[in-house]
Amino acid sequence: MPEEVNGNYDYVILGCGALGTAIVKDLISSGKKILAVDVNPEKVEVLKDEEIDAIAGDIESDEVLNKIDFKKVTGVLILTSKDETNRIVAERVRKENGEVLIVSRASNLKSKEELEEAGVDLVITPIESMKSTLVGGLKKAESLRKLKKLRSVIQETDGKLGIFTHDNPDPDSISSALALREIAKHFGVEADILYYGEIQHQQNKAMVNLLGIPMIRAGEADLSSYSKFAIVDSSGPGINNSIPGDLEIAIVIDHHPAENVEAEFVDLRNDVGATATILALYLQDLKIVPTKTLATSLFFGIESETEGFRKNARTNDFLASAYLYPFVDRELLEKMEGPALSTETLDVLATAIKNREIYSSFLLSFAGFINDRDTLPQAADFLLRLEGINTVLVFGVMKDAVYLSARNADVRINIGEVLKNAFKDVGGAGGHAHAAGGKIPLGIFGDVSDKETLAKLVTQAIRKRFLNAIGIEIEEKP
Template sequence: MSIVAKDITATDKAKIKPTYLIIGSGSFGFALAKELRELGKDLIIVDKDKEKVETLREEAYEAIVGDASDPNLLDNMNTKNLAGILILSSDVEANKAALANIRTNVSKDVYCVARSPDAINMQEMEAMGADLVVMPPKMVSKSLSRSLERAEALHRGNKLSQWFESIKNKKLAIVTHNNPDPDAIASALALQYIAESFDVESDIVYHGEIGHQENKAFVNLLGIDLYRMGDIDIRSYDKIAMVDCSVPGANNSLPHDIPIGVIIDHHPIGDSEIDAEFIDIRPNVGASATILTKYLQELNIDIDSNLATALLYGIRTDTLDFKRNTDSADLSAASYLYPLSDHDVLEQLERPSMSIETLDVLGEAINNRQVIGSYLLSNVGSIRDRDTLPQAADYLLNLEGISTSIVFGVTEEQIFISGRSNDIRVNLGDVMKRAFGEDAGGGHATAAAAQISLGVFSAAKDRQTLLRLVNEAVVKRFLSAVGVEEAVE
C-alpha cells in the first residue's frame, strides 16, 4: 500500500520536485530540516505520523505521510532533481528498506545519508550503498567533546593570563631541554612573545650545544637570542618557565629544588612527579609548538612572520612532516601558521648542508651496527655533536628488516643514546626509561632518547676499553628492557 498516493490531493498528477528528501521527522530529522531551510534549501519531509505531518505543514514545511519501508514511497517524486536523500527514522529496519529501495530506483549520483543506532548496522548500510551513515549519539558526543575542548582551551588561556598578570615587572627565564631542537626553541620564543604582551621581561636559556646544522641554521636565520645556562645565574630570575621538558634536572640543567612557575610540554611524563604553578602537558600532541600556537590564538596575540616560521618549522620537525606522533591539533596549528610564515626561510632551513661529523657518525653507525632480530644497535664511539645520533638512527631505520634502531655515542662525561622505531609493539619512550632510568630516558613511542653519566666507566684504563664497556652495558640494558635476553648472531 502506498500512503503517499492517498495523502497527496492537489498534486495527484504532478511530480514533486524537492532538492532534499528527509525520511523521518523525529527530533533529529526535524532539527536538520530547520537547518536546511535556514540555508535556503528546498526540501520535503516524509513521516508516517499523520499528526506530525499536519504540524509540519502548519509550519510551512512541505510534508507528506509515508512509511520509510514502503517500496512505492518514491513513486510520486521526480528523483532526478534530488541532491540528497536523508533516511533518518529511528527504525533501523525501515531505514535499511528505504536505502535498498533508493539504491535500486534512484540514480547513484544522489548523495544518500542513513541513520544507524550502532557500528554493526553502520557497516551493513555502508555495504548497501549509503554515502554516509550517521549515529546521532556519536555525533552529539563528538560535538560535546569539541565544545569541552574549546572550554578547556579558554580556561587554560585565562589561567596563563592570570599567571602572567601576577608576575608583571618581574624577570622570567624560559628554559628548554638540553641541546634544544626547533620545537623547543620555537616554543620558548612563543612564550617570550606572550610574556612581552604582559610586559614581562624574559630570556630563553639552554644548556649544551646547538650542534645540528639545521638547528644552527634555524637560530641564525630567524635571529633568535638564546643564553647558555653557564653564562647566567638561574637563581637571579624571579620566575622559571620550562618548555618542551617538565622535570628539573631531567634532560635540562635546572637544579632539582628550584621552584617552577610554568611547564608546557608534549612529552609523556610517566611516573615523574611534576610540580609548578601552571602546568600544561599534552602527550597526544606532536609538538610543544602546537600548544604554544593555540595559546597565541586564545590570547589574541599577533603572530609575525618570524614567529610563525619558527613555530611551523618546529611542528614539522617534531612530527617528521606529520608522519610521526601527529594529532589533529598539529594539523590545525600548521594550517593556521602556514600563510603567516616566510617560505623562503623555510626552504633554506630544509636544505642545510650535511656536516663532516654527521657524515662520519653515519659511517660509523653503519659499520658498527649489531642486528638482533629486528633491532639494530650501533655504537659510534666518541662524538662531539650529540645531534648526529638521531640523524643516524633515522637513516638506519630504513634498512630492510629493521623496526627499531638505537645509536649511541660517548663524550667526555656522558653517554648519549637516540632511538627510532616503527614497531607498534614497542613504546620506545617507555623502553628507554626501563633501560636507563626514569630521569635519564624518555620520549615518544616512535622516537626517544637517553643520556647517562659515564660514572664507573670513566675509570677504564684507555678509551677503547671504555667504549667496549659502554657498548656491552647499553646493549645489555636495552635488550633486557625489550625482553631479548641474548644477542642472536
C-alpha cells in the same frame, strides 16, 4: 498541488522542522544552493520570505518527489521526526540515484540500522548528536579554563618571565618557547627564551638562524633578574635539562608522560605528538594571529617531532598544522627541512656504519668520540633505513659522558621504556615508543685515559644492558 521546481541544487532538505531549518540556513551561508521541502505550508512561506527555494507537500508523495531530479543533486537530507517516513523516502531516493549522498535522522538505534540498510550514508540520532556536542563542548570549556589559568599566572608575573627549553633544544622545544613568549607578550609580560647546552644539529641551527629566534644561554644569564620561570617540552628541573634543582618553575607545558609535576600551571597531554601542537592550539583559542616567523617555527616543530607526520602524529597535530599552514613561509620551511650535513655529521655517520653490530633486526653502534651529540640521532635515523633493521641504538662519548640515541620501527617495542629499564641505575634515559635518548656519566667506567680501552668498555657495557633489556642474550668476547 506542489509548486514547480526550477533549477539544479546542491542539497535537498526533506523535512524542515527546527533541525532542518537550521541546517538549511547554515548550508546557504556556506554558499550552497538549497531546496527545502516540508508538509507545513506556513513553514514553507516563512522560508520563501527569506528568499529560500522551498515547496510544500508530503514527502512520501510521488507527486512531490517526482518534481525533484535527484540525479542532479549532491546530497539529500531527510530530517522528519518520523522514522518510517524517513526510511520510505530514503529507499525511493536511493533507487533513483545510487550515488547521491543521503543523510537521515533517526530516533533510536533500531531505526538507525533500518535506515542504513535502506542505503542511508549517515544517520544522525539525538543521543549521538548530544554526545558529540557535549564532548566537543567539554573539550572547548577545558581548553578555555586552562587558558584562563595560564593568563592569570603570566599576568601575575612581577617582571620578566624566563622560558626554559630542554638542553640542546630541538625545533619542537624552540618553537614552543617562541610561542609562549608571544603569548606572554599578548598578556603584557616580557619574556626571554633560555637554554643550556648547545644548538648544533644542522636543522636546529638553520631554524634559529633563518627565523632569527632570540635565544639566551642560561649559563650566561642572570637568573635572579626573572620574576617567574616556565619550561616547555620538559616537565621540570633535571629532566633532560640542566636547570638548577632548587629553581621554582611556575609554568610547565609538555607532551611527554610525567608524574608528580607541581607548578602554578601544568599542561601535560598524551593526545598530541608535539609540544608545539599544544602552543599552536593556544594561539588559535586565544585568537592570536601568528606571524610568519612564529607559524613557520611551530609548523616545523610539529613536523620534525612527528618525523614528517609519520610517527606518533595525532589528530590534534594535523588540526594545529592545518591552522598554521596559511601563515607559513614555505621558502624558509624548505630551507630548514633540508640543510646540508656538516663534515662532523658525515664522520660520525661513517664511524657508526663501520662499527655497527646486528642482532636479528636490532642494530647498535659505537659512533666514537664526538663533539656534537646531535650527530647521534642523525646517524640513528640513517641506520634505521637499512634493510631488515627495525631498531637502532647509536652511542658516543663526549666530554665526561656517554650519549645514547635510539630509533625504532617495531610496533612491539617501546624503545623509550627499553632504554629507561636498561640504564636507569647508571644514568638517565627514556623517550617515546619510536625515539629515545639518554646520558651516562663516564665516571662509572673508572679512571680510564686510553681511548681504545675506554671505547671497548663502553661498547661492552652498552651492548650487554641494551640486549638484555630487549631479551637477547649473547656471550661476550674476551
